[in-house]
Amino acid sequence: MSDAFAQAFKDEARELLADLEEALLEMEENPDDLGIVGRVFRTMHTIKGSGAMFGFDDVASFTHNVETVYDLVRNGELAVSKELVNLSLAARDCILDMLESAESGTPADLQRNDEVIRGFRALVPEQEDAEPKPGRQGPPEEQADPPAPTVTYRIRFRPEPEIFTSGGNPLTLLRELQELGPCNIVANTCEMRPLDALDPELCYMYWDVILSTSAGRNAIDDVFIFMADSCELSVAVIDDGTGVEPEAGYKKLGEILVERGDLTKQQMQHLLGKQKKFGELALEAGMVDAATITSALVEQQHVKEIRQERHAQTQTQEAASSIRVSADKLDLLVNLVGELVTVQARLSLVAQELKRHTELVSVAEEVERLTNDLRDNALDIRMLPIGATFSKFKRLVRDLSAELGKEIELTTEGADTELDKTVIEKLNDPLVHIIRNSIDHGVETPEQRLAKGKPRVGSLHLAAVHSGDSVLITIRDDGAGLNVDAIRAKAMERKIIPAGAELSDREIWQLIFAPGFSTAAKVTSVSGRGVGMDVVKQAIEGLRGSIDVKSEPDRGTSITLKIPLTLAIIESLLVQIGKDRFVMPLAMVDECILLTEKEIEQGHGRDILLVREKLVPYVPLRKMFRIEGKAPAIQQVVICQLEGKRVGLVVDWVIGEHQTVIKSLGRMYQQVEGMSGATILGDGSVALILDIPAIFKSAEEAP
Template identity: 45%
Template sequence: MNISDPTETFRQEARELLDELEAGLLDLEQDPSNTDLVNSTFRALHTIKGSGAMFGFTAVAEFVHEFETAFDQVRKGQTQANAALIGVALDAKDHIHLLIETPDARISGGDVILANLRAIVNGETSAPQAPMAEPEPEPVSAKSAEPAPKAEKTIWRLDFYLPSDALIYGTNPVLLLEELAEIGPATITALTDRVPDLAVLDPETPHIGWRVDIDADDPTAAIDDVFLFLRNNMELSLVQLNATDLLAQEAETAEEPVAAELEDQPGPAAAPTTPQSPAPRAKSAAATDTAERTAASSLRVPAERLDELMDRVGELVIAQARLSQIAGLSSDTALKTIAEELERLSSGLRDTTMGIRMVPIGTLFSRFRRLIHDLSGELGKPIEFITTGEDTELDKTMIERLADPLVHLIRNSIDHGLESADKRAAAGKPAKGVVRLSAVYSGAEVAISITDDGAGLDAARIRAKAEENGLITPDTKLTDQELYHLIFAPGFSTAKEVTSLSGRGVGMDVVKRTIDGLRGTIDVTSRPGEGSTMTLRLPLTLAIIDGMLVRVGKGRYTIPLAAVEECVELPEGIEAHAKGRNFLDIRGALVPYLRLREVFGTKGESEPHQKVVIVSSGEGRVGLVVDQIIGNNQTVIKQLSKLHSGIKSFSGATILGDGSVALILDTAHLVAAGQGYVDRNLTGRAA
C-alpha cells in the first residue's frame, strides 16, 4: 500500500502557494491599488502560516506571521505597495521557500528581511498600530481570576461552530483559538451543548463550539482573516457587549456550577447561547457536500505514475499493432472484429493518457516574471514582459526540460539585446524595453518565440568572433540564418567582458543541445535596430507519434508524419549517382533530395519506381528517396542507447507489429544535409 507523506504533501501545496504569492506580488507592483491582488496575496500568506503550523513547520509559521502582520497594513490601506516593499516581500518569499525545503538547516537572514519590511511599512505610515499601545493590556493581563470590568470597557463576543468536515481537511481549532487570542485579551469557553452520546459520536466531526470574549476596539476584520477559508460553511455570530451585559453574564456564569450540582443531568440550559435553527445546519451540510464534490474533481498524481502509465499504453499500442497484423492475415471474422475493437479502445486510451500528460505552457511562462523583475533591477533596464499563448499545451516532459533553455534565451535577450535607457532614447525608442514570450500551435508542433525590441544581432561582430575562434574562414560564404546560428557554437560569445550574466559562451550551447535532445529546432531572425526573435519548434510529445513507415532495401524506417509534406514518384532517367546536384522541380520550386540507399550504405541495385517523401524542418525542405512507402502507423518512441547516441540520422526507434525494430529518422538532420547539397551546388556554379 502506498501511503503518501503528509509533510511532502504540505511541501507540494506550499510550492503552489509560493508561486501564487510571487505572481501576486509581481502583479501588485504593476497595479498597487488593486485590492483583489492584495487580498489574494494575503490569503496565500494566511494559508501557508496555518498549514505550516499544523504540519510542524513552526519556523515557517512564525516568520510568515510577522510577514503577514507587516503586510496587513497594505491590506488595510494604511500604506501603499511600492517597488521597495515588493522587493523585500519577494526576498521574504524566497526565505519561506528555504525554510520549507530545508527545515533542519540553520537559515539566517529572516530577521533582517522582517526588519526591512517593517521599516518600509512604518516609514510610510504616520499612525502607529493599535497593538503598540500598552496602557490597557496592563490591568487586563494581571494575574486575576476574573478582573472587574471598567464602566467604559467594550467586549466582543464570538460564538462559532466549525463545519462538519473541518477536522478531516486539517483544520486545527487550537490554532484558530490562538489566532483569536492574538487580536486582544480574550476569555475562551467551550460550548458543549451539541456533543452527542458516546454511542453515536463521530470523532472526525467537531461537535464542540467555542465562545470567545475579546477585548478590542473592532475585531471584525481580524476575525474574518482567522476564518478566511471556513466562513461560508460554518456557524458564526459576533455581538458587542457593554459593561452591564458583561456583569450580568459573569453573574450567570458564577451560578452555573451550583445549578450543575443540583441537576441529575446537565441540560441545554447550561449553554449560554441560543441554538441555531435546523435550517441553517441543513444549508451548511449542503454547502459541505458541494465543497467535497469540488475537492474530488481534481486529484494530485505523482509524475512517475503518469510516466509508468504512458509506458504501459505504449506497450498496448505495440501489442495492438501485432494483433492487427495477425488479424489481417487471417480469414477469421471474429478475430478481425476483436482487433478493430481493440484498436479503437487503445487509440482512445492513448489520446486520453497523452491528454493527461499535457500541461499548459503558462505554468512555465509564469516562472520567468521573477527573472525579468530581478534582471531589470540588476542591469538598471526598465523592462515590460508580455506573454501570449499561455493556454498552449505541451507534454509535461517538454515543459520540465524547457525551463533552462528559456532562462538562457531570456537572459541573453535582456543582457545583449536590450539597450540601456539612454541608448534607447538616443535611438528614438521608449525607455522601457519589451520582451515577448509567446507559444502557438504549428501543425503537430509548438512554436515558442522569445522576441525583444533591442538592437538586434550584430552580424559583422558575430562573423569576426567566429573567424577569431576558427569556426569559419574569412572566405566562407554564409547566409544570415547560418551566421546567426554560430552563436550556438560551444564557447562562442561576443561579450567584451565576463559578467555574472554572460561572457563565458556556455549558455547558448546548452540551449542548442537541449533543443536537439527534444527533437526540436531553433530559428533565429534579427533586424538591426529593431530586435531579434528566437523561435523554438518542438513536437507536442516525446512518447507516441504518428509515423510513415518506409522501406529502403530490406530495412524499414519511420518518418514522423508531422514533418511529411507530400509524396511523389522519382522521375525516370535521373542519374543514380548525381552527387551534389540532386534536385527535383516541385511546382516550380527546386527541392534537393537524398537517396537513403546512399546515406545508409544499403547494398544491392535500386528498385524501379522509387518514391520521394518531401519533408520539412523550419524553413528547409528535402526529398527522401525510398524504395517503398508501406503506410502510416502509431509509433511508440524508444530512445537509442548511449552507444548509438552519436548517430545523427536517427532520433530513436520503434517496435513494429511483427516485433521487429524500425529506426525513426531525424528529419531536422536530414533537411540540414539536403541544404548542404544546395549550398555546395550554388558554390560550384559560382566558381
C-alpha cells in the first residue's frame, strides 16, 4: 500500500471523525431527526469502506459493528438513547486511536475496543423477535417518512491499468456496491492480452454493474471517493423507482446497447431487419463481444425484477468541488509571498529614487498592485472558519459537566469567522483551559443554581467576531463570577501582590493569570494545581494577542481574547530610535503624540505623561535599549492598549505604517526580552519587531 494513499485515507478519516462527533452531539439533542441519523450512518459507512480499501482492516471490521446498529436506528427498529450516544462517542475515539496507532506503531487498546463492540451488540434486538422494538412515540404515520422508491443505476467502472501498483483493489469496491442493494456485476475481458503478452501488474478488465439501492447517488460516489482520479466512472439512472410492473416491459436489447455506446443507431437498424435474435446477430456481425451482450441482458432482466419491489429512502447530494492540499505546501506558498512582498517594497523604493524613469515607476506600481492581490489571496487560502474548533468543545463541555455533576448548555456564535490556520491551531489549548475553568470554577451545580433562583441548566457561550485586522473571541458563562476578595487574599498569601495593595477590580481579575495562582480548595483532575490560566496568557501573548476579563457576582464571567488574523504578514507601525528602526503591531496602537523636554521635566523624574487630563505611563526605549546618542528635542510617544490600560513607548521618530513580513529570530537571539521577531525593510536593512507586553513587564519589574 502506497504511503501517500494511506496518508490520504487517514487525513480524510480524521475529518470524517470530527464531523461524526458533531453529528452525534446533535443527534443527542434531536433524537427524532432521521436526517442526522442518516448522516452518522453514511459517515460510518464511508470510513468502513475506505478503511477496507486501503488496508485498514481493523478499522473496517470495528466500524462494521457500529454501522449495523445504525442501520436499525434509521429503519426505526432501534431508538436513539443516551447509551447509544455514549457508545458511539467511545467508538469514535477507538477509531481515532487505531489511526494514531497505525502512525506511531504502538498497539491500539484492543480491550477497550472489545468492550465497545459488546456494548453495541447488546443493543441489537434478537433475530427471532418478529416485533420491532419501539422507536419514537406517536401514531405510525408520525414515526417514519413514507417509503421512497428504489432507484436503479447503470455503472461502468473502468480502472486505470496501473491500479494495482498504486494499492487499489477493484474487488473491494465491487463488494462495497453489493452492500448497497440488489446488484448484478458483469466482468468484461475483451481487452485481455494473450498470456505471453500479459503484464501481471496491470488490470485489463472493466465492469458493468446494475445496482438498485435506496441509499442514493451519494452512497455510490462514496464507494469511489478515493478512486475518482484514477478510473473512468459513469453512473446513469436507468429506472427512477416510479416504473410499473415488469409486464410493461423494459428497453429492448438494441436500445440498451445504443444507450451504453456499445453500438450506433445505424448498426442497430441494420440488424433489426433480420429474423434472428438481436444478440445473436450482433455477435455474428462481430459488432460486440459476448460479455457486452451478457451485460445488456443482465440489465434488462435486473430492471424487470426490481420493479416488483419499491421501498426505502433515496438520498441525493451534490458533491462539493474541492482539492486537498498539504498544509506544508500552503505554508511554503505564504513564505514565498512574504519574500515577494519584501522584494516589491525594495522595487518601490528604487522606483521612488529614480522618479525620472516614469516607465520604471509605472511597472513598480503594477507589481505592487499584483503583489497585494497575491498576498491577500494566499493568506485567504490559509483562512479557516473557527466553527470547526468550536464544535470540538461540545464534547469537552458534555463530558466535563457530567464528570462534575453539572448541567451546562454550550452555545456558539460567529462560527463562520475565519482565522489563519496556524492561529487556530495555537488557539486550541488556551481555549480548552478557559472552558475547563469556566465549567469548574464558574458554573454552579444544579442545586446551587436553583437556590440562587437561576435556571437549573448553566450556560456557556462562545462567540467570535472580526474587529479590524483582529478577531475577538469571547468565552462567557452565567456562573458565580470571580470572587474579588478571595483572589486578593490568595494573591497576598502567595506574595503575588504586597499586603495592603490597593487594586481596582480589573487589576484583581488579571491576577488569575499569574503563575501558580489558584483559588481551588483541593486539587482535582480538572484544576487546583495553579497551571492553566498563566499558560493561557503566555500562549495569547505569543500570538501577539491580548486578554480582557469582566465579571459580575452571580451574573457570570466574560473573557475576551483579541487575536490577529494571521501570523505571517501584519500591518505595523515603523519607528526609529537613533539609526535603528523598529516595528510595532498596528493593532495595539491607539495614537501617537509629541513629547517635549518641558513635559519630561513636569514628570519630576517619573515616566508619566498627562494626556487629555489622564495620566499615561511610558517607557523611554532609547534608555531601555541603551542606544547611544542624544535624543531629539521633541520625541514621539506611541500610545498602546495593553490589558485595558493605555501605556506609551517613547521613540525618536514615527516613520509611518508598514506592511511587515514576520521573520523568526535565530536561536542565539530568541531569549532577548522585548523582541518577538524581525522583518526586512525595502532598503534591505533589518528592523526588529517589538514585543510590547514583554517590554512593559520588564519595565515594571525593573528596580
